[in-house]
Amino acid sequence: MTELFQQGSLLQPETLEDWTPEVVTRVIAETLETWGFADYGARVRWCWNPRLRTTIGRAIFEDHLVELNPHLLARHPGEIRGVLIHELAHLVVVEHFGFRESPHGPRWKALMRAAGESTRATHQLDVGNLRRRRKNAQPRPHRSRQAQTLSRLEAWWRRLSQRGW
Numbered sequence: 001m002t003e004l005f006q007q008g009s010l011l012q013p014e015t016l017e018d019w020t021p022e023v024v025t026r027v028i029a030e031t032l033e034t035w036g037f038a039d040y041g042a043r044v045r046w047c048w049n050p051r052l053r054t055t056i057g058r059a060i061f062e063d064h065l066v067e068l069n070p071h072l073l074a075r076h077p078g079e080i081r082g083v084l085i086h087e088l089a090h091l092v093v094v095e096h097f098g099f100r101e102s103p104h105g106p107r108w109k110a111l112m113r114a115a116g117e118s119t120r121a122t123h124q125l126d127v128g129n130l131r132r133r134r135k136n137a138q139p140r141p142h143r144s145r146q147a148q149t150l151s152r153l154e155a156w157w158r159r160l161s162q163r164g165w
Contacts, residue, residue, distance in 0.1 A: 013077070013080070013081075014077060014078075015074075015077050016070060016073055016074045016077050016080070018077070019077070019080050024046055024084065025046075027081060027084060027085070028041060028044055028046065028066075028084070028088060029041050031085055031088055031115050032044070032088070032092070034114060034115060035092060035111055035114055035115070037092050037096065040064075040091075040092065040095060040096075043064045044064050044065075044066070044088065044091060045063065045064060045065045045066070046065065046066040046067070046068065046084070047065065047066075047067055047068070048067075048068055048069075048070040049067040049068065049069065049070075050069075050070055050071065052067065052068075052069035052071070052072070053069075053071075054072070055069060056068075056069050056072050056073065056079065056083050056123050057069060057083040057084070057086065057087045058087060059087040059088075059090040059091050059094075061090075061091065061094045061095075061099075064091055064095070066084060066087040066088055066091065067087075068080070068083060068084065068087075075126070079123070081117075082117050082118060083123075085112065085115045085117050086112065086117065089108050089111040089112055089115070090103065090108065092111060093105075093107050093108050093111070103121075104119070104121040
């Protein structure tokens with residue numbers, strides 16, 4: 001990695017605005033080169049997704065796309081590089097090793113270590129007031145075990161009837 005993107009460097013982007021498309025694209029290219037997958041960089045895309053609430057980032061495999069949460073990352077800009085590389089590692093693992101690989105398995109962890117990032121799978125950031133409130137949230141009535149069993153039996157009977165039993 002270049003000096004610009006090393007953790008702890010004075011040149012580390014400090015705010016969301018510092019993470020321009022050029023900076024993000026450079027981090028993606030340099031990370032893929034470090035991993036030996038530089039040729040994959042032409043297909044990888046990224047975007048800010050303001051619809052994300054508590055999810056800090058996600059990988060969309062079919063589109064080779066990394067989506068980042070601008071609301072949460074604006075509060076915690078020091079996490080952007082790690083999240084970007086975390087999601088990029090998911091794309092690389094699926095692209096080169098397939099869906100049978102564990103999402104946070106040994107190959108994913110090896111990529112994260114090679115990039116100098118944590119192998120933690122989830123974030124512990126404060127997501128206060130980012131959660132969506134449910135409209136007209138009504139408590140569901142508690143169903144007894146007998147009622148649950150009856151529902152399962154009725155569903156089983158309907159399936160049998162549809163098959164002509």
